Amino acid sequence: MTQQDTTTPSAPSSPFSDPVVLRAENITKVYPGTVALDNVNFNVYRGKVNVLIGENGAGKSTLMKILAGVEQPTSGHIFLEEKEIHVRDILAAAAQGIGIIFQEMSLCPNLSVAENIYLAREVKQRGLTIDRKFQKEHTRELIQHLEQDIDPDALVSDLRIGQQQIVEIARALAQDVRILIMDEPTSALSTAEVAVLFRVINELKAEGVSIIYISHKLDELLQIGDFVTILRDGKLVETARAADISVAWIIEKMVGKNPASLFARTEQYVGEVLMRVEDLTLPRAGGGFVVDHVSFNLHAGEILGLYGLMGAGRSDVVDCLAGIRPEATGKVWINDQPVLGTTVSERIGSGIVLVPEDRQREGLVQPMSVHDNILLASLKSYMSGFFLAPGKEKEAVQEMVKRLSIRVANVNQPITSLSGGNQQKCVVAKALLTTPKVLMLDEPTRGIDVGAKSEIFEITTRLAQQGYGVIFISTELKEVLTMSDRILVMSKGAITGEFSRQEATEEKLVAASAVGHGLAGTTEPHGATTNNGHN
Amino acid sequence: MATTNALPTRKSRRMTRTNVLQFVLRGRAFIALILVVGYFAITLWPQFLSVGNIEIVSKHVAQNALLAIGMTFVILTGGIDLSVGSIVGLTAMIAGMLINKGIIIPALGVVLYPSVWMIVVISVAIATLFGAINGFVITRFNVAPFIATLGMMYIARGFAGLLNNGYTFANLVGRPELHNTGFEKLGAGELLGINYSIWIMIVFALVAWFITTRTPFGRHVYAIGGNERSAELSGVRVKRTKLLVYMISGFCAAFVGLIIASQLVAAHPATGNTFELNAIAAVVLGGTSLAGGRGSIGGTIIGAFVIGVLGDGLVMSNVSSFWQMVIKGAVIVLAVIIDQVQARMQARIALLQQQEMG
Structure with missing residues (x-):
């Protein structure tokens, strides 16, 4: 640079x-x-x-x-x-x-790779039927050019998200574009895949x-x-x-x-053990474990970073804790009280709340207003008798808008009219209104801009200061390092490293996240690893 | 700067014009109602607006509106209930059987004749149970609402026929010595000169309006239709809410069955055939999205009135029943087209306002 x-x-x-x-x-x-x-x-x-x-x-x-x-x-x-x-x-x-590769994946999951690549531009035999053989061969060539090993007949829904992005790129390449x-x-690409993309560019x-x-x-x-x-x-x-x-x-x-002010966080007081997790286990369909007997403590006022490669099980840990995976086993205590409920609403009742990874699919109700979205998880607290009390509702929403500085002209605006960062703040507001003890943030900064990111960091830090226990997940090493008081690294469903703020370095986290993988991560296809780091 | 000075006035005039159009489109169901009533009031002067006729039309509307209220809850969650017509028939037949045959308990060799109040409670409970079965099949076994309620449509209609081997239970007046008289009052009785069925519609509409706008349950219904996954992760008990929604639909259908049986003083197993389609039409006409998450009870009531007034008006105008179908169908599709136009319009108006401001 x-x-x-x-x-x-x-x-x-x-x-x-x-x-x-x-x-x-x-x-x-x-x-x-x-x-x-x-x-x-x-x-x-x-x-x-x-x-x-x-x-x-x-x-x-x-x-x-x-x-x-x-x-x-x-x-x-x-x-x-x-x-x-x-x-x-x-x-x-x-x-x-002019060709475009969209930000949101625009593939049809129910069609094959080749069918997607030639969608709406099908190559026809005698102007009538689709020339499958031609399409398949050319798809294979394109994919090979991108140094990938994807079967042209594979269904897009069976591909992992990085591979889908490769298909999206291949689709653009299949057209004759000048722009x-x-x-x-x-x-969604791994480092090796990015290197290939840059070569193609x-x-x-x-x-x-x-x-x-x-x-x-x-x-x-x-x-x-x-x-x-x-x-x-x-x-x-x-x-x-x-x-x-x-x-x-x-x-x-x-x-x-x-920019220096963006990623800065001061040391802070960490209190008693707030949540104890013992032997959290989530079996994988077809053998093995998605979450492999995970045990850890979370202290009040602590930001616990959870780091790992894609598929290492970090999101699955918080999903289990939030009650999204009913098949999970293990014991959880909050303030030495066992948490018995297994459903999402029971877990929220116990004070464990999740800000999910996928804001659009799991965080927001799109047709609803900002007001209704923020209140969705805590409506019972704003009632008088059998009915909701609009005054109480409004007051709670206004307070959250102020506390998280959500930029919105009118809280009755549809949630979709806000920017990504402000939408995310609304999801955090929704979680906070459930009066949680443990706040789990799964990739809270995904897809939002630098300014909103630093705001989310500020909010997270402030919440920890107020005594919440925070679990913070990010794929960005730097984010995890700056934010966390303590970092747990996961690989293949198990915890493979624990580092205090002082001990943690990028190298240590990367090394711990690769335990059990040999040299390359499992998420990286074998064909691509040879090219790593040479562009 | 001289040119920009002239701009605002021109723009604001355009704004007012679009404002009017927006107002018209948003209140389209209501305006459609006024147009339909107005048209028949003129062409069928004076009998269409006579007190007697208004009451008859309202009685017809009440039946469809009750079904549509239940259907609104279902559709708001993104579901559909095709079984309501059959449940209407089944409830009518259950009530008929309870009056004419009573409850036979073979073990004791006695026949119980429940009072009219008990009959209402029992038949409503059974219909609600059928709704609960719909909800159970949909939530526990992940069956698409269309299929689950399609199956229930056949099952309930089949049971309705089985109860009296396909025959009608006639003359449902009860016998004084059995203390089960008075069933016909439900359909014919009046309070303040207004038929009970209309009162039931008003009460149901008000309660449903309160539930949808002022209770956590109502908010949850909208949230599930808007984004089921988000709702679930927010701690909304999605399965329970959906189950309740189908129970509400069955509950509403039960009252329609009772009202019809009572008005006819007879219960026929084909009662309520294809009523589910009228109910869906009323909901859609009222601006509720079939995808779920958007809509209102108020819209549904207006939608039911448009369909009811249109239907009765066409009959009184001696329009052939085939043309009636053509017109009804066209109105429903037109309503949805306008719905789409309005959505796009709304977006454009927001743009204009935005430009005005900045």
Whole structure:
């Protein structure tokens, strides 16, 4: 990473001499509740990786959807090779040679890999039936090119999420594109898979394909990007050559804050043992254990980090504790009182509450308002007689909005109108209103921007200070290291390491998380490991 | 700056126009009701708006509205209950049997004739039990609501036929010496000059409105329809809530069966045939989403009135029954189309407001 300061480009429209292939001019997009894009001018340079970055809700995905024809701009123009184009839908964009890899997986789980790759572009025999053989062979070639071992006939639902993302990438490659939009393509990929993707991107560049690349992983962006464009609050802040800037510069532009203050946490008082877990076990269908006889203590006021690779069982531990897995066995005590209930509502009653990993699928009720979402888990506390008391409800919601500084104009707004970070705060608010003792946060910072992340960190720290026992799960090593008073590392369902805040280092955590795996993690396919770290 | 000065006035005029359209679309069920009533009031002047006719129409509406109230709970959770029509028939037959034949206890060789109050309690309990079976099959065995209640539709209709080998229980007036008279009052009786069935509808609608808007149970119903998994992880007892929802549906259907049997003073095993479809139509017309999570009891009541008024009005206008079906079907589909238009419209208006502000 370079650490030089920037040379700010002067002219706003096309500050660089490189040829522009696609130009978005004065794009404005208004959604209910937000101006997603405000008069944005964006240039895509030919044969380059054009990185787009910004906080959640900064408008990156919206801009990409407009370029790909998924959304229509409220106003503004798009020029391809200096000719104005109108992309009415994704097929029109494809006809212009613009392809997109979506942030949310857009595969059909009930179809095979090959069928997905050729979906809506089926290769036909005699213009009638699908040429399965051709599709299968080409799929196999594409997958091999991505150094993966996925059967073209495999159902997408049978693939793990990283493999699904590879299929998504292969699908984009199967089209003849001159502009390829990648919206967070690496969010579920292992390091080795990312390396392969970057190799493919470089090949595409060599062929003259222009790439638009969106990601939250900042160091990754500087590694692959040629141009970096920063969006904030729907406005374009700056475009610069990747060679001229640093991670610190990006963060500063993104949030307008000094990044050092983002990840800082002071030592704090840790109290008595709050929760005792003994022999927590979750058998795996077909033998073995998802959670393998796990025992640990959690203290009041402590943030206990839980780290492990994908599939190591960290989420399963908190799922078991939250009562989501009724087949789990083991003993749990809170303040030396045994926790007997096994259902989610009983566990919430005992003071154990989970903020689940998948916000959209497990955290929110989309058609409901902010107000109703926040209260959902604790309605019984806001009743008078048989009925809910709107006054009490409103008071509780307002207090939470203030306490977690949830940015919302009106609590009766639909929850979907909030940004990811604020949605997450609502899920945390919902958990807090159940008056828990143990708060389990499973990847609370997933898919939210740097600013919201630091807010979630602040909130977590404050909650620990108030005496809650907090279990904090993250795949980001740095996050676990900064946040935790103590870290448990898991591998293959068992605890393979325990480190105090002082002892813990990245190396130690990684080593402990690989116990029982040999050198490579199980989540990484064997074919890809040879390529590791050489790009 | 000169141009921007002119803009706001033009924009705000457009805003008011869209506001009106928005108002019209949001209140579409109500407006449809006014239009339908207005049309028949004019074309069938004066008899359509006569007190007698209003009461007849309301009595017809009451039956469908009661079913639709129960159905609203089910549909709000994202489910469907196809068995309500059959449960109407079954309840009518149970009531008929209890009056005419009583409860035969072979072991003691006696026949018990329950009073009318007991009959109401027993038949409502059985119908609720059938609803509970629906809910049980759906929640414990993970059967799709469509299939589970489709099965129950046949089963309940079959039992309705079995109770009297397919024959009608006629003349359900009871006998004074058995102390089981008075069943016909349920259908014919009046309070303050208004038929009991209409009172039952009003009470049920108010209670259901309170339950959906002001109780944790109601909130849970919406949450399950909106995102079942999230609801479950929030500690909502999803299975129990769903079970209750189907019980409510059965409970409502029972009252419809009793009212019909009482009004006809007879119970026929085919009573309530295809009523489930009218109930679903009323719910959908009232703006409740079949996907669950969105909708209201108020909408459902209005939806039931639109269908009822339309049906009776067409009959009185001597429109052939085939055309009636065509018109009803078209109205239902149109309602859902407008629902979609309104959703898109609402999004666009929010955009306009957003632009106004910033």
